[in-house]
Amino acid sequence: MNKKGLELTFAWLFAIIVGAVIIVLAIYATTSLIKTERKVQETEIGKQFGILLSPIETNLEAAKIARITFPDETRLINNCRLVGTFGAQDIGIATRSRIGEEWTEAGVPSTFYNKYMFSSETTQGREFSVFSKPFNMPFKVADLIFVWSEEYCFINPSTEILEELEALNPKNINITTSVAECSKQSKKVCFTSSGCDIDVSVSSKSVKKGKQVVYYEDSLIYGAIFADPDIYECQVKRLLKRSSELSLLYIAKSESLAPRGCSSNLESDLTTYAFETNNVTSSIEFREFYNLAKTMKEKNELLSCKLF
């Protein structure tokens, strides 16, 4: 009978331990590398998405529509920050993976200071509808970008919206006359009645989403419909901060034109407007300076050398 058994020399033991350490390290390094590469890729896609939004912005057009398709299911993360003079728009992307964890944290967000994206905090899908419209109050402030991937059902929208949507024909917005005609999975938007996912009151220029009510002017009605209320309020503040800076620019323009024989009587109005728009705390305050904006627009129309 052989009683010797397996002889485990030091050399074997050493080789096994070191081999195991090398394999563990290799697996760890590969996993980390895959995670980092994924993050890099998602960061690049986020930046590319932001860049792609530029050609969708308007020149003289009243509105523009486009669709952005990703190769796989993607999450678009919209973050609005109130930093600096103009605030910031962060765009993050998370892609679905078929290996390992399906969804991980989004890549490093790309920051844009001159973009205003209205969407849910997280929008998921392969195809994203992108709709752009200028925001004028009383002068053009910026192009608003509305992004969504889910289906919407607009019930009895106003004539203006109806005509615009019929002309643009967005793929996943259905226009109906009753809730019953909407598909089950769609988000219902009521314009003349209430009780839908989103209720629009054209008379009070407000949009109710759940328990939160936001107020709009001009093309911001779409922003109030498509964006989460918190994002909407943040973007409104950013837009009004830009309005304030533009007002200061128009004051300077008015002052530079006056000695050359082209004075305007808008400087005091613009000063008040710049102050008010810079200190806005909520969209409900639109009402406070809407009349001032309207007056400035009328005064500008009468000028021989228009300010804006």
Place this chain on the structure above:
Amino acid sequence: MNFYLANYSKGQMKIQQMAFVLVALMIFFALVSLFYFSIRVSNLEKGVVELREDEAKELVRKLAASPEFAWTATDCASCIDLDKVILLKNRKAYSGFWNLDYLAVERVYPSKQGECSKGSYPNCNSITIINKTGAFGTPAWSYVALCRHEFSKSNYVRCELGRIFAAGKGIQ
């Protein structure tokens, strides 16, 4: 004098050999990873620069429509309000607004000389709005119409041919 002679057993020699192999293996892996990371980082930097250039290219096509530049008195898609642009030059708030290292407007025809200042405007050639670094590479550009109110004989709008230049942010 005493001489000491080291005596190694066969087992000790094997362990030493293995240690040397391990050290060599580690150095090899370190070199390979160093090589990989240097290539990856350079590719990444190239990618970032390309993305920023793309951003500048797309932006330069749309800047004429941006409210800070647009000539809004009449409908004109690529008309820039030069009276506003000269004022933008001194507004610090806009220095980081477009994510650019260089942004300038230049008159193409009729050509004039020099950088514009409040004193020399409008008898000058270019307005540099942003110039953060001298090394911004080749900027993207687009033709625009440079419009302004002219008061020489009567009040009229004068538009001239110009170009707008933009270069993306570099890597610091």
